[in-house]
Amino acid sequence: MKKRHAAFAGMPVSAAFALVLAAALWSPAASAATLEGASLSVLWALPFAGILLSIAVLPLVMPHLWHRHFGKIAAAWAVVFLAPFAYAFGFDTALGTLAHALVEEYIPFIVLLTALYTIAGGICVRGNLHGSPKVNTAILALGTVLASVMGTTGAAMLLIRPLLRANDNRKHVVHVVVFFIFLVANAGGSLTPLGDPPLFLGFLNGVSFFWTTVHLLLPMLFVCSLLLALFYALDWYFYHHREEERAAALDPTPDTRRFSIEGKANVVLLALVVALVLMSGLWKPGLSLTVFGTALELQNAVRDVLLVALALISLVITPRSARVGNAFNWAPIEEVAKLFAGIFITIAPVIMMLRAGAHGPFASVVDLVTNERGAPVDAMYFWATGLLSSFLDNAPTYLVFFNLVGGDAPTLMTSGATTLAAISAGAVFMGANSYIGNAPNFMVKSMAESRGVRMPSFFAYLGWSGAILVPVFLLTTWLFFSGQ
Template sequence: MIPSPAAGAPSLLYGLPFAGLLLSIALMPLLAPHWWEKRFPLVTLAWASLFALPYAALHGVEEAGTALLGTVVHEYLPFILLLLALFVVAGGIRVAGNLVGTPNTNLALLGLGTLLASLLGTTGAAMLLIRPLIRANGDRRHRTHVFVFFIFLVGNIGGSLTPLGDPPLFLGFLRGVDFGWTLRAMAAPMLLSSGLLLLVFTAIDRWHWRREPVTVPSHLPRRVRIEGGYNAAFLLVVVGAVLLSGLWRPGRSVPLGLGVSVSWQGLARDTLLLAAAVLSYAVTPARVRIENAYTWVPIREVAILFAGIFVTIVPVLDALKAGPAGPFGPLLHLVDRPDGTPVVASYFWLSGALSSVLDNAPTYLVFFDMAGGDPARLMGDGAATLLAISCGAVFMGANTYLGNAPNFMVKAICEEGGIRMPGFFGYMAWSGLALLPLFGLLTLVFF
């Protein structure tokens, strides 16, 4: 990770390129869509350079090179290789047949995805089911809401029952949180949240279905078959690779130069992810991917934009990690009372709010450490605080397209498939109306 340019006193001024990139992602597709479509790689490079070049001027080219290489090797490559592997493998599984996006079918697909998210991870479940959902709703006029709720449920809230579901929970597992604690503690808020969201979705979907110009008789039999099902084995390889990197700690690394090295477990994980993607692409007939409307455009867009995000977000995360003494101090002081006891609701809302615009995994760790960082105590007397941090990081990742990895990927795949998705602020309007009242209810019930 790139250290803060102002060592010991990180300043949010160094986060201006990150803010500029976020505003570009939010506004340019609305103000100049064709210009943005062609030039977003250059815009991303420009904002990343506005951070990297001043850093190099202040600290020297060698130190800047070391910092940038470390960010790429330790953070960006694992992130994008996981997305790539899931994108390629899931893109080789085709659900064929006469599946039609009726309210019952959509409810079944969203419910299935919500359950699978805790087993395959939110990204894995989202990549597996997004294309069947797109095809099922291909003839519907009113369908945007289907994919917004898909992001809410499959891309975020569904991944809260196991450490496999979402990166923040996996980091907690690596810190010593029991694998079973997540299921025991998160089941009630997850079931309440997903149940209410599915009810709201069904009401909205049925309302729109009655206004569709053509309806399909519900009595017609649905014939569904799966092609490329052997790719499920590659999905298991991907899940296994992630687990391996967390459980296998040989304590050795491979030097890459400039003082940067990659651990053996990281190298093994990334090699397995890349191998799964390559083998899946090689053995899956081209016909399956063509009929799946598979192209490289979504993963290319995500890879470029998140490369800029991973570079420019660093000083913001450093400022957050500075704790109460840093620029976020006035906010972070809200999580504890003067006597040192935690304000559980503040842990929920602050970890969630920051996870909405920052990477939710490191945000989780910041609040985990602020709560004491002792997993045994946090699973005991501090269980309410740990639950608040976990729910905030996982659930509120759904608030924006940038809150969790699947969100932007689902948006890109939908748009590639001809689905009109809301813009950055339009999506936040959806999440504000649907999720904020839900989070208020969770606060009353659990926090």
């Protein structure tokens, strides 16, 4: 138990939070100068492009180096951005940019993911199903429904292990995990602010809780139903025509008809996570601490501290056998924490330039999403938000386009409802286009690989999403976002 506590305490999120908070308290007068994205050159996007290329290429050409030093490589790209940025615009501006990336974006992001990963990892489903097409489709459908209730991370962490166990005697398993990422780790989380971080940001900015339930229900049902049907057909083909199942005696986890759940107390902790997320959106005490120019609001600080506390409680009260049964380890969340720290830091100038709109280096993006009358084009907002969410983090990308179209929630929920729906759907659905589009994608990939599944490389996964998701999204555009 002490080892597990030490592992959690050593997570990057804790170190980052302590570093920024201590610096703020030590030097409360420090603040960051305001920097307009219109003044930046596109060259400031190169470190972000560098970290993306590293994630895509190095696991293929230098796998040993990458798996041993991916955290150092991510940190190096962050330094490549921050050092010249500080030289060009001043230390205060660079420090403020770093504080904003960590305090307002990265820390809440990784704290929530870590809490969900830790708590869901303490719920062990005992027993093993047989990974037939019907069973696999049912598990994916269940995860799709749960994703909007307990978040894509919670649902993915809860069900990926039983799914992998059910299929560990099959030869062809990659497609099962890929569709799991499509559905459970992404599209399923589109109905509530609890489902996916972009929708949570919309909730914090005034979008009502059930607005997405009403306006994204039909697109979500269409996308998910079509993907489930495609999965069933593909899994049926592999199962009946290409499968080479192991003999029952060689099955690593033999099928059983008896099922039980160990670590049930974690279900209560998951409910408390949901309550804390809701609290941070509804409770507005108006108190905050300024961290190098970035406001750390009381409700968000309370939420994050209590989320860490819930994760620690989960570690204490969960029977060791439950985590052993799940083969629980910190590797997936460690990979996400290190890589996304670099991504959140190097993405900062890209977000600044996008927020500058028509006055910034990415003015061509603004031109793409508006017509000759200056009105928003829903189909283009869907694809622009979606494609950027595929390679940038989908939460800040959502916020950029939310503000680009006005940023006024009451107006967007009424007269701008179709455009807000297009932005929301693009951010959530197309997070599945790449491994880095949404954090659970990386977690699922890492967990599958730890169970012996040879997951597609970065570019090979893009091939899967291009062949399957792009046609589905084209149909979605035609049906729901082409009304202008």
